[in-house]
Amino acid sequence: MANHAAAFAPQFDDAEQQRTAANLGIWLFLATEILFFGVLFAAYAITRVRFPDAFAAASRLTNLPLAGVNTAVLITSSLSMALAVHAARHGARRALIAWLSLTVALGIAFLCIKAVEYRLDYLEHLVPRLDFRFEGPQADQVELFFYMYFFITGVHALHVLIGVGCIATIAVMASRDSFSPAYYTPVDVTGLYWHLVDVIWLFVFPILYLVSRS
């Protein structure tokens, strides 16, 4: 398998060119992801500028302790993913599988914490349409914040879920000895995707949870 893995597809001059093409492809995809979340951030910015007080009040109702822990979990999973790519580059198969498994575990932990958070939000009547209740001024605008909160965090969680699926697949491929120092592109591009999901969360976290706490 190692010999086969070292080869490159016939349309490329060499393995280097093949690797550059794969990286170019994933970066183009990541740019579209940045723009996709960018639309949500733009919608958020516009509504927040129009209803600053309602957004401040709404943000205080979000669960900061759980979201803070989740941010730390995601940052740590980014580290283990980076170490997985490093292991793949050096052909350290067991280390690769171990780091990928840790990344999957942290990704699942993120999703579980998020689920607990959603449940608490539900119990506090913060889910729009379902049984939203807010005793105070500008209740409609506060509800609007929670539409955005659930949409942005929901779409992000979907990205985490997809990432967990990809990384688990890569881990299975690694256990079947599919990678070598000459060919580990799937590990590389999956890592780039996972880091971007982390980067997006680093913006989602402050704009939803830290609007007004003091």
Place this chain on the structure above:
Amino acid sequence: MTNPAETRPVVYVLVWLALMVLLALTVGSAFMPLGRAHTPVNLAISVTQAALVMLFSMHLSTAHPLMRVIAIVGFFGIAIMITMSLFDVLTR
């Protein structure tokens, strides 16, 4: 050159450490009486965190210039979209 100069594992650990410190800073700053400066401080910290991840964990600092161009175009697109939209809302 997508097989860039080797990034040593210690760099990833340092990035992780910096991200954790910045996370503590951004949460801590939210509880300080900064008035209107809250959001700029939070966003400046987020941009720093994102830059650390993209430059080192995602190897943009050593990647082919083309990858850097694509990443910058993505963020530039968002910046245009948000500022142009805000021009409308803020000047009504």
